[in-house]
Amino acid sequence: xxxxxxxxxxxxxxxxxxxxxxxxxxxxxxxxxxxxxxxxxxxxxxxxxxxxxxxxxxxxxxxxxxxxxxxxxxxxxxxxxxxxxxxxxxxxxxxxxxxxxxxxxxxxxxxxxxxxxxxxxxxxxxxxxxxxxxxxxxxxxxxxxxxxxxxxxxxxxxxxxxxxxxxxxxxxxxxxxxxxxxxxxxxxxxxxxxxxxxxxxxxxxxxxxxxxxxxxxxxxxxxxxxxxxxxxxxxxxxxxxxxxxxxxxxxxxxxxxxxxxxxxxxxxxxxxxxxxxxxxxxxxxxxxxxxxxxxxxxxxxxxxxxxxxxxxxxxxxxxxxxxxxxxxxxxxxxxxxxxxxxxxxxxxxxxxxxxxxxxxxxxxxxxxxxxxxxxxxxxxxxxxxxxxxxxxxxxxxxxxxxxxxxxxxxxxxxxxxxxxxxxxxxxxxxxxxxxxxxxxxxxxxxxxxxxxxxxxxxxxxxxxxxxxxxxxxxxxxxxxxxxxxxxxxxxxxxxxxxxxxxxxxxxxxxxxxxxxxxxxxx
Numbered sequence: 001x002x003x004x005x006x007x008x009x010x011x012x013x014x015x016x017x018x019x020x021x022x023x024x025x026x027x028x029x030x031x032x033x034x035x036x037x038x039x040x041x042x043x044x045x046x047x048x049x050x051x052x053x054x055x056x057x058x059x060x061x062x063x064x065x066x067x068x069x070x071x072x073x074x075x076x077x078x079x080x081x082x083x084x085x086x087x088x089x090x091x092x093x094x095x096x097x098x099x100x101x102x103x104x105x106x107x108x109x110x111x112x113x114x115x116x117x118x119x120x121x122x123x124x125x126x127x128x129x130x131x132x133x134x135x136x137x138x139x140x141x142x143x144x145x146x147x148x149x150x151x152x153x154x155x156x157x158x159x160x161x162x163x164x165x166x167x168x169x170x171x172x173x174x175x176x177x178x179x180x181x182x183x184x185x186x187x188x189x190x191x192x193x194x195x196x197x198x199x200x201x202x203x204x205x206x207x208x209x210x211x212x213x214x215x216x217x218x219x220x221x222x223x224x225x226x227x228x229x230x231x232x233x234x235x236x237x238x239x240x241x242x243x244x245x246x247x248x249x250x251x252x253x254x255x256x257x258x259x260x261x262x263x264x265x266x267x268x269x270x271x272x273x274x275x276x277x278x279x280x281x282x283x284x285x286x287x288x289x290x291x292x293x294x295x296x297x298x299x300x301x302x303x304x305x306x307x308x309x310x311x312x313x314x315x316x317x318x319x320x321x322x323x324x325x326x327x328x329x330x331x332x333x334x335x336x337x338x339x340x341x342x343x344x345x346x347x348x349x350x351x352x353x354x355x356x357x358x359x360x361x362x363x364x365x366x367x368x369x370x371x372x373x374x375x376x377x378x379x380x381x382x383x384x385x386x387x388x389x390x391x392x393x394x395x396x397x398x399x400x401x402x403x404x405x406x407x408x409x410x411x412x413x414x415x416x417x418x419x420x421x422x423x424x425x426x427x428x429x430x431x432x433x434x435x436x437x438x439x440x441x442x443x444x445x446x447x448x449x450x451x452x453x454x455x456x457x458x459x460x461x462x463x464x465x466x467x468x469x470x471x472x473x474x475x476x477x478x479x480x481x482x483x484x485x486x487x488x489x490x491x492x493x494x495x496x497x498x499x500x501x502x503x504x505x506x507x508x509x510x511x512x513x514x515x516x517x518x519x520x521x522x
Contacts, residue, residue, distance in 0.1 A: 219246055292479075429471055
């Protein structure tokens with residue numbers, strides 16, 4: 001029987017031109033899925049004017065994509081290991097393309113929300129499937145590390161590019177065009193995928209544990225919801241209860257994985273050398289990356305007074321050094337530098353970026369952009385190495401499951417970063433804003449600017465100045481806290497990653513499940 005994960009016809013274990021071409025094809029859907037996180041930034045005013053959604057509907061238009069994506073990542077990663085990663089990728093691409101077409105021509109808020117939910121389902125199939133296919137195509141550790149570096153750079157770049165592309169398309173076309181741009185890439189994937197991409201799956205996966213699907217969603221969604229709402233709405237009983245309920249279901253989910261005959265997430269994955277530290281450190285990286293974006297996007301627009309389009313274009317500048325970070329980290333590791341030192345350095349660089357952010361004033365465009373570049377470069381160094389370590393530590397037949405755990409951890413980390421750092425920034429802001437300011441000004445910087453616009457002359461300008469200084473002080477407080485977290489993460493990386501090297505996972509035939517399957521056939 002042919003090994004279903006074999007992708008190199010030469011038998012040398014090294015990928016050739018076909019695999020690198022396939023990687024380019026894989027990057028198209030990955031870029032679009034990551035762009036969809038931010039693609040509505042500039043489209044929402046036009047959508048609001050056309051579809052007239054209520055305030056609650058507008059929130060769901062924004063959030064339903066991320067919620068569905070986060071809730072289904074583990075399910076889709078495990079499903080891909082069972083039915084085939086290429087098959088699931090192509091099904092997801094078809095769903096993503098169809099939902100994009102429906103979203104583009106939606107004639108009501110309800111239709112657009114439903115289409116965004118299906119986009120989230122498609123995204124949940126695409127993200128772990130692309131990473132798992134990369135793992136199976138590139139069995140040579142050095143080549144795999146380079147391919148994962150490209151994967152990380154595309155993911156990071158897509159989020160930044162999404163907002164800019166949204167602004168350009170809405171300016172010259174109509175809001176539906178931000179969804180139609182997905183169609184050519186998905187069509188190309190559906191045509192070239194069956195030709196270039198290898199099929200791979202677990203040869204002995206066991207029965208799919210249906211009970212784990214609702215348990216995983218009940219664990220993920222309430223926690224992500226609560227964490228996402230706290231930064232803007234404050235710590236309210238509803239959000240605390242939501243997080244608590246999610247954690248209770250998480251405990252039930254973990255118990256189910258330990259007792260089920262064929263669990264969705266095999267506990268043995270976490271016994272792989274380096275896998276658990278990689279998932280945790282990747283979560284911390286996402287915490288730092290998303291937490292910084294919460295402040296820097298508001299700083300560019302509300303403190304410096306840039307338009308949304310100007311802010312998005314300025315935010316692209318840090319992408320240049322960020323794009324070089326992952327290849328640099330990969331090169332260092334494969335030249336013999338201990339991975340622990342590279343990851344520790346990445347966290348230290350990111351911490352330095354936060355320290356720079358803590359020194360920014362209310363008119364520090366260059367310093368903030370430099371801080372973003374330094375911070376994100378350090379984080380991308382860490383993320384690329386943690387992704388490579390986790391996928392190298394996991395058995396190749398569990399590549400989809402391993403990928404989904406990394407992605408789910410990143411979702412949690414991002415939500416936690418916004419909740420913790422956002423809450424710190426908000427607390428400092430409310431402490432610093434003058435006590436005599438109008439009530440809306442005590443809530444958010446946006447509220448203060450809206451009130452100031454209705455106040456006469458110097459009174460309004462004084463409130464604007466005070467609010468911008470208060471927000472900057474809040475950013476300082478959050479930056480100091482984040483820098484401290486990253487310093488602790490650097491110490492943890494140095495301690496936990498020493499002498500951990502990526503090795504090729506054992507062939508499928510050597511795994512316990514495959515041996516049992518072979519014995520059953522015999």
